[in-house]
Amino acid sequence: MELTERQKKVLRAIVDNYIQTAEPVGSKVLAAMPGMDCSSATIRNEMAELTQKGLLEQPHTSAGRIPSPAGYRLYVDELMQDYRLSVDETQSLNQAMELKMQEVDKVISQVSKMVSKMTNLPAVAMTAAANAPTVQRFDILMASSNSFILVVMTNSETIKNKLIKLPVNCTEQDLKLLSAVLNASLTDLPAEAITPEVLNKVTRSAGPAASMVPVIVDFTTHVLQEQQRSEVYVTGQMKLLGQPEYRDVDKAQEVLSSLDSDTFSNLPATLLDNAKTQILVGPENIARELKDTSVVMTRFDIGDGMQGLIGVVGPTRMDYAQVTARLSYFAENLGRMFSRPEPQLPPSAHDKDQEPGDES
Amino acid sequence: MELTERQKKVLRAIVDNYIQTAEPVGSKVLAAMPGMDCSSATIRNEMAELTQKGLLEQPHTSAGRIPSPAGYRLYVDELMQDYRLSVDETQSLNQAMELKMQEVDKVISQVSKMVSKMTNLPAVAMTAAANAPTVQRFDILMASSNSFILVVMTNSETIKNKLIKLPVNCTEQDLKLLSAVLNASLTDLPAEAITPEVLNKVTRSAGPAASMVPVIVDFTTHVLQEQQRSEVYVTGQMKLLGQPEYRDVDKAQEVLSSLDSDTFSNLPATLLDNAKTQILVGPENIARELKDTSVVMTRFDIGDGMQGLIGVVGPTRMDYAQVTARLSYFAENLGRMFSRPEPQLPPSAHDKDQEPGDES
């Protein structure tokens, strides 16, 4: 079952070529390639053998060969040449990444957009909380006599807030008491632990501002749930249509419709412990609908135990080397950005116009 | 140029039928319709006249008729029958709208998703700040010895925050001073008015915590700019492919690629002062690329002078009546929800699972 050097060369050439052209590759064009020092007949023999080994396929008798899923697998595992990012590319990647990341969840959607743009394929991005989210700290500010600002910071250092408009007659002192009670009773509790009993206890000891407690608790559980739920952002769906294998609208729709939270929610388990970029070829895939596509995913770390996954979805015939390289570079630098403390920009920092809703 | 009653009836029937079938309508099927008390020959005569008046078109000599843009215009202005939402529909709309709206900008994207889902067409949603955004209030909380929470509330009552990690040696008192200075100098200023001079002045009087000022100001201008910029969220692009006229991928792509901020940024001026739902048929459209599509847009109000636009994009042959009805209902109720003070839900409120990244 071992392949000769020449067979490897042929297989690699076929995959490379097919990735570029999306057309079955014939023996003639291969023979004409530089570095192939044999005739088309020889190539044909090798091809026949590779086909027999299940690494190539023939759409029909008188067509060239295309790689089979197994062929792709071998290619990405052993044959693929590393793609070197050009200087231009790293520059434009760096430029794209120069985003002002003020809110974590906005970052995820931005990231997804950028990945899609730079790979020219639909992109998927999601967060995955490593540990159960809890609240680390509550603050309550008085905005006016009947409106208050609730500030909640979670253990992953995400901060959420809410304006509470409620006619409550209370002083700054009362608010201090309330937040003290909240901080004492509700911090470090996962969403499930916030039971009616706890709520009752809080309400009883909350003093004059007690009427705010329900709203606060409701908001808190909402925030915690939101943190826990791994949101999946899909961007650039239309990019898939650019690929010749998805000119058929129905096919594209089938694939894209399976790109939702459900599909990816069982993925992280296998992927999160492996830091390297993963390539799932066709049938190896997570969802049945994706059996004719490939998914390339990689992990990146955000501060404080939060992790994210970014990846792209495309035809099995995608440029794995290039996509992998770009994705890894991206993930790496993204992680670095997050671990960096405060960017410390001068306030006159130029403000790149970041088209918000652009998903072209 | 006036139309007879029967001509109107014929035109309406043609548009209605074409909206359903996307096929040219022939005289025979029209004659067979209930309520048409004349033969196909008579209909043919009327059709010829309507064609001559520019309200109908013929794809080729031996095909039925389809409405021209002018025909659609007349239809939506005068002929269209109001679409009555069924009980089922209002229920599912209400259910869809029962979202926990914790953050304004998340709402917009949610809204866009919902509209897309319920019209089965690509949806566009954007906010439009009525007046120049300013900061109304600053707060700074100490999270730990070297991290601080900055809370900024704008005049539209949006609250943004940021965790500042910076080794600053200062007391609660120093923070009080800093926030007092910020509140005194930077509130009610639009982004442009925050000049280096102002910044300098603030830094000088900020006391021991002065080193935080650049970060704070940077964040503030960022927030203000973000508020001002009208973000355009486009969702459900793939829905367009469900429409027979966009089975051709290239056409769909052309349309969808023009759905970005730029296209819609010059729209509000004409639309924002008119509260009713607007229908832009084909060539009347904002962008040249949209000349074969129609856009239905409507306005909704969020509290405190903020406004939003939601709309859908689809083939000229879309079900205007239905889309308009759903959109209006949606906009109306959305506005109502925002003007309501605090929902005051019990904390045990059931939590509808709101699939986040689903754009199928």
Next chain:
DNA sequence: TTTAGCACTCCATCTCTCTGAGTGCTAAAT
């Protein structure tokens, strides 16, 4: 072991024909 040569296969493309839906016009009917 490699290569040239050749017969064979079969997809893609083109042309041609044919069908049927739909029209416009004319002449009779109301």
Next chain:
DNA sequence: ATTTAGCACTCAGAGAGATGGAGTGCTAAA
């Protein structure tokens, strides 16, 4: 004056061959 029946005409779209060419597998010579 309007409506209707009838008829000749048009033309897109489907289906049936016919054609060309890319690519293969196999055999026999190098």
